[in-house]
Amino acid sequence: MGETSKRKRKRNVSLTPEDITKVFEKSMERASADIAKLIEAITGGDAMTRLGVELEGMGLDRMQVIRVAKYFGNKPNQLHIHIWNGLNDSYKPDFVKAILEE
Structure with a gap:
């Protein structure tokens, strides 16, 4: 076996439950931020x-x-709020x- 293979095997690190929890929490924070951005894009955000x-x-x-x-809230694609903002x-x-005359 080559030197690279030996080094890879030696790096087998055990993760503690705390490490796993931290990784999971960071992943959830990123996912939550991404979902918030998606919702803002779909709904017009705070527009x-x-x-x-x-x-x-x-x-x-x-x-x-x-x-x-x-009127704006009843439009499913939120195109009207984007028109308004533009x-x-x-x-x-x-x-x-x-x-109002409709």
Whole structure:
């Protein structure tokens, strides 16, 4: 056997339960962060939170804010919230008006 094979066999390290727990915890933390990123990508992240703040800032009454927020929330692919975020602020009142007139 070559020198490399002997070294590989000698590196057979035993892991303690604590080591295994640490590795598992780190893996779960990474998976949790990845899931959070995925959820944000699918749902629009805190774009919906910002939407409410923006709508209130436009002077809409409570029921109008709720109607517009429901409009965005009822769209399964969240394309509309991405369109909203890409709009120039000067277009947003007309966008809201169109939603409220539906």
